[in-house]
Amino acid sequence: MATLGLAGGMVPSASALILLLAGIGAGRPGFGLLLVACFGLGMSLALVGTGLAVVGMYRLSGRMMVSGAIRQRWQHLVPRLAGLVVTGAGLALLWDLLVL
Numbered sequence: 001m002a003t004l005g006l007a008g009g010m011v012p013s014a015s016a017l018i019l020l021l022a023g024i025g026a027g028r029p030g031f032g033l034l035l036v037a038c039f040g041l042g043m044s045l046a047l048v049g050t051g052l053a054v055v056g057m058y059r060l061s062g063r064m065m066v067s068g069a070i071r072q073r074w075q076h077l078v079p080r081l082a083g084l085v086v087t088g089a090g091l092a093l094l095w096d097l098l099v100l
Contacts, residue, residue, distance in 0.1 A: 015039065 016036045023032015 013039070013043075 016039045019035040019039060020029075020032045023029055023035060026032075
């Protein structure tokens with residue numbers, strides 16, 4: 001998990017570059033570097049937190065679904081629910097784009 005956070009925090013980002021250039025443009029390059037470091041730390045924490053949540057949910061689901069019938073029912077239901085969530089998010093974004 002730590003390597004995932006470290007790798008994600010070191011990925012070049014346009015937003016981090018803008019922060020750095022804004023700090024340099026304002027005559028405060030040290031502040032720009034501090035903002036970029038905080039940006040990378042936040043990205044690392046978000047990635048590690050997401051990874052830990054996925055591992056925790058995997059372990060929890062393994063303990064909850066000891067019955068084969070329950071597992072089989074969820075195996076068919078989860079992809080459909082995920083598809084509905086993704087489709088709903090896409091429709092919401094489309095609606096927001098068309099209304100504005």
